[in-house]
Amino acid sequence: MKNTFGVHVSVTLFGESHGCAIGAVVDGLAPGIPVDEAFIASRLALRRPWGDIGSARREPDRFSILSGVCRGRTTGTPLCIVIPNEDADGAAYESVQGPVRPGHADYTAQCKYHGFQDPRGGGHFSGRLTAALTAAGAVALTALERHGIRIGTHILRCGGIADRPFADLDTDLAVLRERLFAVLDEGAGAAMQQAIREAAASGDSVGGVLETAVTGLPAGLGDPWFDTAEGLLSHGLYSIPAVKGVEFGDGFALAELRGSQANDAFGLDNGRIFTKTNHNGGINGGITNGMPLLFRCAVKPTPSIALPQQTVDLRSGEETVLRITGRHDPAIVHRARAVVDAVTALVLCDLLTGRFGQDWLGGETT
Amino acid sequence: MKNTFGVHVSVTLFGESHGCAIGAVVDGLAPGIPVDEAFIASRLALRRPWGDIGSARREPDRFSILSGVCRGRTTGTPLCIVIPNEDADGAAYESVQGPVRPGHADYTAQCKYHGFQDPRGGGHFSGRLTAALTAAGAVALTALERHGIRIGTHILRCGGIADRPFADLDTDLAVLRERLFAVLDEGAGAAMQQAIREAAASGDSVGGVLETAVTGLPAGLGDPWFDTAEGLLSHGLYSIPAVKGVEFGDGFALAELRGSQANDAFGLDNGRIFTKTNHNGGINGGITNGMPLLFRCAVKPTPSIALPQQTVDLRSGEETVLRITGRHDPAIVHRARAVVDAVTALVLCDLLTGRFGQDWLGGETT
Amino acid sequence: MKNTFGVHVSVTLFGESHGCAIGAVVDGLAPGIPVDEAFIASRLALRRPWGDIGSARREPDRFSILSGVCRGRTTGTPLCIVIPNEDADGAAYESVQGPVRPGHADYTAQCKYHGFQDPRGGGHFSGRLTAALTAAGAVALTALERHGIRIGTHILRCGGIADRPFADLDTDLAVLRERLFAVLDEGAGAAMQQAIREAAASGDSVGGVLETAVTGLPAGLGDPWFDTAEGLLSHGLYSIPAVKGVEFGDGFALAELRGSQANDAFGLDNGRIFTKTNHNGGINGGITNGMPLLFRCAVKPTPSIALPQQTVDLRSGEETVLRITGRHDPAIVHRARAVVDAVTALVLCDLLTGRFGQDWLGGETT
């Protein structure tokens, strides 16, 4: 279904990097969810570039909610959020209409849309659209938090530096909620930012790994085949530009273990079943088991770099050397973190609504 | 949509491990695709346990095609394949109705289905259903091969042993097509099998990593958001029991590179655009670029092990120690390879049918 | 999604008129719904031809449930029902591979499937497949009846004869549940059967109108746009071969009324809101209002008639006169009634599951 994702709660994205606006329609949300514009703005702020490690394009992200909210709460009908592009600057991008940028979608867009695509700044492929996804996700995050479900993502690795792993999730998720550069160890964070600056200084870029935890999720979400919790989450997460790998629990490391090491033994805690370890990331047989959900996304280095690159000019049909001069990010892993939270929240709202019905998310809760 | 996957070409799975039969319905396939029952049987043979590294349950997989094929070709209407369970043996599994098996779906099935699920051998969650998926995928593989699209998967790592990486894909895919234990380096394969035997001897199991390549795929498949080529493939691949990670191109390794290393430079070869490297696994911006598709799946070690495990008995509501005695695999990575091919083929048929219309896969007709 | 219908509860149909079997997969049904094979058989009996007003093809409809039922109840995983074709007789149909039968799908099947379709007896287009739909619907009917939701359909008009309109729905639906020829006025029913016999005697066929009522349905089902209760029901009902019109409430007659006549005034009955009339058939703004659902389906006369018909022979490419000699029904309106109930039950299960969640239909109720 192209630019729409989700069965019970769905999100539709529209817009282009340098068009007049981008936006999202979220449908299927229960009626009665509080919509806090300040919270949406705070999530957009986590995604927005800042300092000397972000693009010089600085969009204020002054969003409007066109529909679906009445008296501060969701109505249950489609919620459309529009974010105007105010700092669009098509001029710097004109040259890319000819030479296709390596690592970008310029060439594949040409293959799919035959030259009718909007070429300015990646058009509809631009990471700019993740602002709309982040705004949509903010409403989903609020809905989940009212049910005690918390989502947090940290930068596990960036530029060769590692953050400390998750420890006490309650504390760690509370810390991440407030932190602009999402690390648990601020020393590691400072080193990562320095690595980003060094890459930028040499006209290059870095990638990283994001690690996400979700607590408070009920057991029983997901299906045995196809619409597994892993399948749905990864389907959504791969929409985030630059994500090239997704793994759950110990992921690829599980492939090196023996069954006796990889299995999570079950135990009882005051009559409640839990697993004593969580190598499977809170999912067995595609279905949540009530333990924290844990997964990681590999984010490749930003493809827009200042260093010269070999490519092909679509206009001349010849090989050429490209030097990208627009405003670009030397890293996006720290910005992508807000988008991972957003996608996760939307997928979980979809799963919860399918399981418990259309009203559940909006229900009066503490 | 639960147990149905795919928009233009879809597959629906049904059945339980120890019910009377399992099966699949494939819908949306173009009319006119040859259906070769011997080829389907050969794909099932690649998935079937064998030797001393597979489960003692030996199903003959005598499938019947109930519908959708006429005069040896697809009709364009739903194709239903049914595979009877002939070597089902519910007795050995009865004990698991109480104690939930670690790493399995027993507990999450209970959370989702409240005791109404078929508990015998994992019921609907059983890897047994991948036989139906493999049979369905065989028809899709035939359709793709007629268009010059070839899929092959090898065991990149298993039990601590590594196969050699892909080299010449034409040769490597031809080799894999015939090989029961899917490695490129038969010495590595022998060592892997020995590692599996050793794990089995100690009542344990091993996992591994599967690596897949697809050649001959046209550029332009996939969508910028949500229905990216990566998102659709990973959604399907996570249906394969035990898959806990999926990565495309260099995947998680990309996170450690700089942009100048990760970007694939474009070049011209007799007027045709290609990339000089393939770190992105044949996908840019969610859309295939005409280069070989490359991805890897992490397969966790089989959760059914003979070693005693701590768990909870759902009947008594108490902690207990479980010793699994049924017929189980000390590894499934070598069997899962045929399922990865099948899922990949079905997803690609879906993408191609969406892009080129309902008749394309069926090719020249009379 | 082709041969699959429904979002939360879905049904997939497969098979051909003269293939080895037909069948259906129902997915998304709550766990715990009793599956009564005798009741399924009784619904199939209502659809099966009988007496001198039905086709001479007499299928025993000995169905098998291959999956999704354990200990007499739904498991919550896909339920596959297969019905072998035991009285198939391809010989009488061979001639239709050339001349396309007027009013049938022979020509459009050729346009869509290019000659690869199974031509015997209409192949996948055959009304034979409604047996599988009826069986699937029987499980849905049981689920609904446990919640006090009752569905009944009568033959409002056939062969120029009118049944009496619905009066007391509780009584009328109870009567229809047992009646093989579904009329409220048995005198009218006898006259209709006589009209069918007369048409048959002259080598011709008749159509009719079916009227359906549903009681006990909660208010609040359906969506304002696209997935309205009317839209979903009609989408499903048009799958029934020969249905060419669907109307809700007073339907086309509403177009002749004034607003003051067409509006249903609201009133209070012991604190419960109801409408004093039901011109809108229990649906306002696409959403059920708690009043009985009422709709009618126009069923065209069976296209297979013995009278000579002008047509084109696809083999010779020339005009010809066709005399159909196979075993056919002079009317199907009385058989279609069971299929209307089935489709209605499946759509309502879909709506209820979407609204109240995955477990609701299975819940212990009185």
Add this chain to the structure above:
Amino acid sequence: MKNTFGVHVSVTLFGESHGCAIGAVVDGLAPGIPVDEAFIASRLALRRPWGDIGSARREPDRFSILSGVCRGRTTGTPLCIVIPNEDADGAAYESVQGPVRPGHADYTAQCKYHGFQDPRGGGHFSGRLTAALTAAGAVALTALERHGIRIGTHILRCGGIADRPFADLDTDLAVLRERLFAVLDEGAGAAMQQAIREAAASGDSVGGVLETAVTGLPAGLGDPWFDTAEGLLSHGLYSIPAVKGVEFGDGFALAELRGSQANDAFGLDNGRIFTKTNHNGGINGGITNGMPLLFRCAVKPTPSIALPQQTVDLRSGEETVLRITGRHDPAIVHRARAVVDAVTALVLCDLLTGRFGQDWLGGETT
């Protein structure tokens, strides 16, 4: 999927009657379709109330295309059209928050959304949203016309007056394209308008029947089960507020015919197969046969009438008499005609894109 409709080409609606804006996102349209804003405006003009037979609410429908169009053509990515509500007037509607309007969705909205819905002027249920649908449909109409596919709808009956039936479709569709009050016989049209005025004068409203023809459609669109051409069209058409019946070809009249009268004989015209009559409305077995598509929609009289009506006040929980004072239409059948064309165009684009692939609609044609 709630407020989204269509598989290959989909439309998502958002907005409320008296919110800041309404809009639509159309996704899946081929790249390269010309987007003519003047043509969109002309279609909106056909839907807009006018003269003394339309609501006093006069929206200028100054739409903005936020995305999906570049250099005057579709890009192939989501096209979002937003139409601000400029003549919204919530004040007159405040009273309806208490008493539910008979024939409207006020009560069912309360049942579904529990008071969180926007109650002003019907909120998300308002016919106002059909402006967005009409704008979306205008792009679809352009795409179809480039392929020689023409759609036209006339008011077959209104206020007891009948238009003449379709005769020469080429001429009739050309006439309808330009006519504000869509009748073929302008005398009948004048009488209809007089009937509307008389109903308005007595505080009442009238309904009518719309008849639609589509020419130039290829054979082979639609599926045998569920996604039949009739099922998909009716599913969409029932979204149009006030539609309570849909019939294809001779529809309900077919139920009164014999098979020998209802069947359309096939003939040859210069080697091309056609049917000598068109009782089946261009569809056999759920699939288009290349003949003109013909169907009719029953439109009930506008439920908002000035006459006093019995109802219940949701605030007081008591019966009351309601006198509606807002700005309302004494008929909407003449306005709904543009919406029928829009829905039809969108459904046909969906079917054609599914059949012929993603590029077909945009392809260079004459």
